[in-house]
Amino acid sequence: MKLSYLKALNRALGDELAVDPSVFLLGEDIRAAASNVTAGLYERFGSDRVLDTPLSEQAFTNFATGAALAGLRPVIEFQIPSLLFLVFEQIVNQAHKFSLMTGGQCKVPVTYVVPGSGSRTGWAGQHSDHPYSLFAHVGVKTVVPATPSDAYGLLVSAIRDDDPVVVFAPSGALGVRDDVDFSTLAPVPLGVGRIARAGTDVTVVALGHLVHDALAAADELSSLGISIEVFDPRTVYPLDVDGLAESVAKTRRLVVIDDSNRTSGFAAEVLAVAAERFDLDAPPRRVTRPDGAVLPFALALDRAVQPGRDQLVTAIHAVLEER
Amino acid sequence: MKLSYLKALNRALGDELAVDPSVFLLGEDIRAAASNVTAGLYERFGSDRVLDTPLSEQAFTNFATGAALAGLRPVIEFQIPSLLFLVFEQIVNQAHKFSLMTGGQCKVPVTYVVPGSGSRTGWAGQHSDHPYSLFAHVGVKTVVPATPSDAYGLLVSAIRDDDPVVVFAPSGALGVRDDVDFSTLAPVPLGVGRIARAGTDVTVVALGHLVHDALAAADELSSLGISIEVFDPRTVYPLDVDGLAESVAKTRRLVVIDDSNRTSGFAAEVLAVAAERFDLDAPPRRVTRPDGAVLPFALALDRAVQPGRDQLVTAIHAVLEER
């Protein structure tokens, strides 16, 4: 059966609401399911479990923290990635810090879901961010699923996790469909990457929608006899460094494609780990958004600012040629 | 004459208020100068130039953006580093984005100053952050001066810059004094690092108060015949990659000490650049806060979480021994 990425998120929410009475959803327009992620859930679970909020992101994010302290497992849907900037304090300085600051007296099991992260056609500068590296940097568990099965499995794990977890569902991945037997859908542990395609010449690290670009590039290059391994860490933080090390030990060449800005982004971390720990045959490369990137509205400009398949192929050639 | 770091900031503000009528200050308790940074300025310049704000960080940050759009040069003092989390949207999604999004119709010359960033004895989890890597990642110009002269010169440049600039004045550096001739105080350009100490064996990259730790470690190691070059980039973003490359070309060994968390922090960026561009004789090392760090209150625990001189010395030995 075909499972779409969006439906996978919807199913994960429905399943967790059904099995665990402490789970509840809150967010803007989730009753009407404007983003489709919560379609049918209000009708199924009612207003106590699917809570439409006013436009008060800061208060409802802390509200979720309070509800978590009182024993519930809130899941917040954010309509726009930059709303996470608006609640940065509430996630990073409140939810994340409660456990240590209270000497372990409490847990804050809140999940923050952003369906449609990254560039969305036409949404322009203030709605096109992909701030997963920011949350990884501060140490909030951060997940960017690439496939419908992973979207299901990682969202379930995020909800069951006892710490705050941010789940980015890239808009570039929302259209992806998997051919899956629904009975095989299962939780996917946080912090464990996967080999999306096995290969021997170069390890390409990619997250979310960019996994599909990496796979396409690998297809393209296989006709040239170049064998690409695509490593999808799935979780940005904690990062599966062992899985990555294993792949790179085989290929000894590394390219990272990353939809965050270059400076101190996810790709920077992978390259830093490589510099510290890996033996490479050529300097690694990163394909990222440019520094300070603000996505311009005009589509061709928006695309020009995003990391793309062409740059990836160029980078792969570069690491194959050097040394 | 002795110039303290705090007095240098105060002097920079006073000088810029005096020379440029479009400069004004706003923030909490800046009239009474609770942090001492604005001491005497209200008396000198009056309530139109030194504006005490209510506790409304989000609104007064956007207020400054609006004032900048109307032709002024606001300087905001934030009492606590985590207040930058509270206004993350206003800096990153508003002030930073206006120029590109309007097609260059406007500039947003706002300066955000945080006196006492990083750990301050006893202030604990929610007041001890050092989020300079976050602003570098999003591409907001970010400065962390190490010395009084630099504090003066970089703050002046930040105020004169036509883009938003965040200036972190680490609490660990506020006590530093320089022996300077006041007439030599001058603007220091953003984006240009300096060699804080010349050496030949290992390049240690350090920012802010950690420059002084690096210098102390260099002193300590010089007695063992180890020659350390301390490179202080001064600006986290844009980063002086050329200056760094020059230093590393000489030493071929690299250690970074960084008061941010490890994953995707400033040190990660330096190591990523090293992986891409530098020829090193040993894998580089980073000495950082641990991932997800929340500073515990008890002083010994707080200290244990911060990157320190001992770890730096260990890392230096490691890069000297390897390969």
Place this chain on the structure above:
Amino acid sequence: MTSQDLYRTVRLIRRFEERAIDFVRSGEIDGGIHPYIGQEAIAAGVCAALGPSDVITSTHRGHGHVLARGVNPARLFAELMGRESGLNKGRGGSMHAADFSLGILGANAIVGAAGSIATGAAWAARRQGRDTVAATFFGDGAMNEGMLLEAFNLAALWQVPVIFVCENNGYATTMPVESAVAGSVTARAQAFGIPGFTIDGQDPEKVLAATKSAVGRARSGKGPTFLECTTYRFDAHHTFEHRARLTYRTTEEVSAGRSRDPVEIQGARLTAVDRADVDAEVEALLDAAAGIALGSAHPDPAAALAYLYASPEVMR
């Protein structure tokens, strides 16, 4: 400002939006728009009360505001189409239309953000000796954003010449205002000591009159005023709704809402002949504008990061 001028503005906005929706359908505008249809009287009435040195900020639903403030419709169409001749050189799009030469400090895609920006701009202008008044538009949904409420406080404390214009169209996307705003909209402004009034947002003349007295207050140093303009959004929250099946308003409610049409209300104040003249004039203007926009160049992708920094040497 004659009745005919006000009619021209509401009619211009209406027809601009209808054409823009067509351009979304035909694919000339990427990503869609938030149509202003039904709310035209507010933009028209407020902007008619402003003078040349005044400034405005706008919202995600902002075409009406900038048109009423006098932007060239060709440059607004071009912006929506991502062209180099657009107001923002194609870099902003529907939610960021700005024209600093007209005091339009930009639409803002973050609900509740612009109120404090407008307050700062008005304060700064006054401090520089200018006689500027700012008008800042926002919806009923924004009334729940803390940052906007904080702005009310700053404006009231410092007697800033700013007019807070709340367009209460009954919904924030699908959320009815009664389920989202506890207490009352005007009471929130009044609690900060700001005079707050509820006015009929379907009638351009009433909006103009209320704004005129608010501008008078502001110019004479009496500080901010809050205007709640009751209105109704005739079309979708956003054109994506034309494809999605969101059910949150009954057809009866929508018909009732549409029955008080600002274009008709103002049109009825003109003779049939005058009205037809204006309509023709507007159509000609928009024909030309659309033509110019459609014919204008796309920006060069190599300049995708132009204007990112005031000083371009930053980038590596």
Place this chain on the structure above:
Amino acid sequence: MTSQDLYRTVRLIRRFEERAIDFVRSGEIDGGIHPYIGQEAIAAGVCAALGPSDVITSTHRGHGHVLARGVNPARLFAELMGRESGLNKGRGGSMHAADFSLGILGANAIVGAAGSIATGAAWAARRQGRDTVAATFFGDGAMNEGMLLEAFNLAALWQVPVIFVCENNGYATTMPVESAVAGSVTARAQAFGIPGFTIDGQDPEKVLAATKSAVGRARSGKGPTFLECTTYRFDAHHTFEHRARLTYRTTEEVSAGRSRDPVEIQGARLTAVDRADVDAEVEALLDAAAGIALGSAHPDPAAALAYLYASPEVMR
């Protein structure tokens, strides 16, 4: 709750704080505290009206709240001294004292943050069938934080059993409330449809009475209440002020403020003998508490990151 009980609480807080200031001076407490001296009646009165299943959130100036809620003073001293036996195992310090076993969801160092946390906790408790009421404390400065105002809206909309306790001590650090709060404090809550009252925050009995009716409202499903308790901070904003020369209050004003001392107001309701008994009891309790705290172990720096995550395997 007798007059004597209320007196015991205010006296306990007062003497705890005086000793804590001494410990700051002697270096046993690192970094200083925000003394609650002068405001004791509020914590005492509010907490006296709460039941065992209720919850509170507190502020940077929070020792009084947690003491009134019944924490072991030895464990609070130990927390301020960063000891393993502290309420938070020495990880939180003065601004984060929490005791979940008593429903103390923590003090919060971010002004205005805790109101929405308390609202969420109260809502969640009710949804789980518990009869919980939350009381959340904050200062006059917090009234200008948008996130707190947003919380008023949520609480009012959803009829959450939460009591908003504003301790209006006239200042946010050095900022006088009149220069910071436009309009009025209670009007802000009332604008959200929340009943708001101003009460004498120097008199524990008055605070208790007002809180009792607010608790009654909350328990019977009538939702939030807002209490503005007027008070005066007798000492520094923070002990750093003992060293800095900040001039923002005249000595006359400080004397006038101190003349209405909650310890005296409540003490006057006891016989001299009873009062002396309580005083002796409190002194003995605090002697013992301080002794225990001073004697207890420092946490192990190797465990500096303990409790960072619920699942410790995250760290690499």
